[in-house]
Amino acid sequence: MKKFKKITSPVVPLPIENIDTDQIIPARFLKATTREGFGDNLFRDWRYNSDNQPKAEFVLNDPTFQGQILIAGKNFGCGSSREHAAWAIQDYGFDVVISSFFADIFKGNALNNGVLPIQVTEEFLEKIFASVFADANSTLTIDLQAQTVTIDQTQDSFSFEINAYKKSCLINGYDDIDFILSHKEQIKEFENK
Amino acid sequence: MGKTLVEKIWDAHVVKSQEGFPDILYIDTHLIHEVTSPQAFDGLRKRGLPVLRPQQTVATADHNVPTLNQHLPIQEELSRYQVDMLTKNTSEFGIELYGLGHPYQGIVHVIGPELGITQPGKTMVCGDSHTSTHGAFGAIAFGIGTSQVEQVFATQCLLLQKPKTMKIEVNGELAKGVGAKDIILYIISKISAAGGTGYFVEYAGSAIRSLSMEGRMTICNMSIEMGARGGLIAPDQTTFDYIHGREFAPKGEEWDQALAYWKTLYSDKDVTFDAVLEFDAADIEPMITYGTNPGMGVGVTQNIPAMTTLPASEQPSFKKSLDYMGFQDNEPVLNKPVDYVFIGSCTNSRIEDLREVAAFVQGKQKAEGVEVWIVPGSKQVEAQAKEEGIDKVFQDAGFLLREPGCSACLGMNEDKIPAGKYCVSTSNRNFEGRQGPNARTMLVSPLTAAAAAVSGKVVDVRSMI
Numbered sequence: 001m002k003k004f005k006k007i008t009s010p011v012v013p014l015p016i017e018n019i020d021t022d023q024i025i026p027a028r029f030l031k032a033t034t035r036e037g038f039g040d041n042l043f044r045d046w047r048y049n050s051d052n053q054p055k056a057e058f059v060l061n062d063p064t065f066q067g068q069i070l071i072a073g074k075n076f077g078c079g080s081s082r083e084h085a086a087w088a089i090q091d092y093g094f095d096v097v098i099s100s101f102f103a104d105i106f107k108g109n110a111l112n113n114g115v116l117p118i119q120v121t122e123e124f125l126e127k128i129f130a131s132v133f134a135d136a137n138s139t140l141t142i143d144l145q146a147q148t149v150t151i152d153q154t155q156d157s158f159s160f161e162i163n164a165y166k167k168s169c170l171i172n173g174y175d176d177i178d179f180i181l182s183h184k185e186q187i188k189e190f191e192n193k
Numbered sequence: 194m195g196k197t198l199v200e201k202i203w204d205a206h207v208v209k210s211q212e213g214f215p216d217i218l219y220i221d222t223h224l225i226h227e228v229t230s231p232q233a234f235d236g237l238r239k240r241g242l243p244v245l246r247p248q249q250t251v252a253t254a255d256h257n258v259p260t261l262n263q264h265l266p267i268q269e270e271l272s273r274y275q276v277d278m279l280t281k282n283t284s285e286f287g288i289e290l291y292g293l294g295h296p297y298q299g300i301v302h303v304i305g306p307e308l309g310i311t312q313p314g315k316t317m318v319c320g321d322s323h324t325s326t327h328g329a330f331g332a333i334a335f336g337i338g339t340s341q342v343e344q345v346f347a348t349q350c351l352l353l354q355k356p357k358t359m360k361i362e363v364n365g366e367l368a369k370g371v372g373a374k375d376i377i378l379y380i381i382s383k384i385s386a387a388g389g390t391g392y393f394v395e396y397a398g399s400a401i402r403s404l405s406m407e408g409r410m411t412i413c414n415m416s417i418e419m420g421a422r423g424g425l426i427a428p429d430q431t432t433f434d435y436i437h438g439r440e441f442a443p444k445g446e447e448w449d450q451a452l453a454y455w456k457t458l459y460s461d462k463d464v465t466f467d468a469v470l471e472f473d474a475a476d477i478e479p480m481i482t483y484g485t486n487p488g489m490g491v492g493v494t495q496n497i498p499a500m501t502t503l504p505a506s507e508q509p510s511f512k513k514s515l516d517y518m519g520f521q522d523n524e525p526v527l528n529k530p531v532d533y534v535f536i537g538s539c540t541n542s543r544i545e546d547l548r549e550v551a552a553f554v555q556g557k558q559k560a561e562g563v564e565v566w567i568v569p570g571s572k573q574v575e576a577q578a579k580e581e582g583i584d585k586v587f588q589d590a591g592f593l594l595r596e597p598g599c600s601a602c603l604g605m606n607e608d609k610i611p612a613g614k615y616c617v618s619t620s621n622r623n624f625e626g627r628q629g630p631n632a633r634t635m636l637v638s639p640l641t642a643a644a645a646a647v648s649g650k651v652v653d654v655r656s657m658i
Contacts, residue, residue, distance in 0.1 A: 015509070016509075016510055016513065017507065017510040018386055018387070018486045018510060020486065020622075020624045022603075022622070022624040022625070022626060022627050023624065023625060023626070026626055026630075027256075027603040027604060027605045027627075028604065028605060030228050030256075030605065031228075031257065031271035031272060031274075031275050031605070032271075033231035033232065033235075033274070033275060033278050034231075034232065034235070035232050045625065045626045045630055045631075050612065050630060050631070073510065074387070075386060075387040075390075075420070078386055078387065078420060078486070079322065079417075079622060079624060080321075080322050080603075080622075081229070081320060081321055081322040081336035081337060081338055082228075082229065082338075083229065083232075083320075083338035083339040083340060084339075086338070101387060101390070103387070103390060103420055104390055104391060104420065104422055105322060105336055105337070105338060105417075105422075108337075108338060108341070109338035109339075109340065112338060112340035112341070113340065122506075163215070163354065164213055165213065165214045165215060165352075175340070176340070176341075176344050176351075176352045177240070177343065177344050177347050177348065179214075179352060180217060180344060180347070180348040180350050180351075180352060181347065181348060183208065183209055183217055183350075184348075186208050186209050186217070187208055187217075187219070187245075187348060187349065187350055190208045190219055191219075191349075
């Protein structure tokens, strides 16, 4: 896993609630057997017509909005456990997703792939949406070490929570398997109990 | 101070717990299928690791398989490749596969219980969010992502934070025509699609106790649809009777030992749950969803909520959802026309579901213009249905009994609902495009689905029984 560095980037706004993993990556695109390439079909049915033409009104097709940070309405990533959703978001080029509420499995999947899900209050989410809709070039700075997200133009900052272990995994690029494997003896002992 | 059922099972599986880190939790049984496992097997190869406990791992092909002509090679190239990969991977890593053509093949959450693999007190995982189904037996069972599938392959363990616990009690008697599916759709409609997030739910109360194992599985199956990590029900005589004698159930002396342990699996009287919710079974009528998440459900005689009853912040998403469905706010769901009826999925494809539908449609005909697909949960369910003559009942009614698989629940194979069409479905998700691009899904119980099939529209099944 790559190490998570401090990020300053404009954001891509998706002010919709309950975005489920079937919207993030529809099931018919889960047939690949590698982790790569899912970004092409990220938000497929919102992004393209049935004849595969881009829908101009969808935010990913609007050149006004670019960046490494996706912001979305509450209960982001609900539904299926497909990790392909996290892979699609990462493959497209997002390193951070901000919402006021995340579904559990998606949150875990994102963290296991070096994508940082940041939960903020409804109020702070509104502030971010307001800043990006006022000026598409407005940027956020994500400082994982300090656990802050800052709206750069206003210097409005929010302190987010993250499990200390997961934080160190992201910063150092470690994954869970390395950690569990370092307890091999205890696993054997447990099995012999 | 006593322990909740979740705590009892959790604590019995903690390999290591240390301050500042998640627990290392031992996993007894790992179920896998073709869609969420290939990248995990690849990961093992890259790390040069074996599957630590292949004999605790069981594989089947379900998500991608056709439900007609399963004896022929899979037509769709990518699906065939993915199913072939599962065969190769399980053979290379020494895992038992109940693949296409095997008499045990079926939807992973149907075969685990019917083979007696699912047992009280176990920890069970699968790269599928509906793994919560197995909680019906008093197991800690939950869905995981592919990175975690790889972790379990490599270590038979997962790194996890102990979840918060919620108790949902449903007491009282269910009205005729109201079943397990209506209970769970009702609960989700009350607490929303995110109401259980962060929790492991224990279902309790007399209405839950009165359910068969199949009904309990339907309830636990949809725990994820309220955002919960999992759901479970304390085992009782109904549970033990169901497991006894099944293929992989303990036998002889081992059975006696297991039973003695299983009887200790309940939440102690003096425990405190992080949240407690109570519902009255008498308030529940046959349920149906009108929107694009499972929380958007109403009693079948009620109206879709009026936009003005919702907080302003939720109105745009609500409107988007109704626009997708082609519905108006504040209008009745009764008499909405139906194009397709799908009876299947890990929620409602067990023999009891098929029996209930068959008993209802006996001597009736499907309505003109409605297409009805019945997809059994497993080869064993299919065989049982044929043995009981249920297949003939369906045939006479004009219903098509297909072969086992996940099918139109998620439309990964050919079984897709066409754009714009309405499908009354016994599955678990009504997300946009879930059953096919622009398909419109209304979630219901098997009985309500059967009533829609013979009526050609949404009806109150209570008026027909």
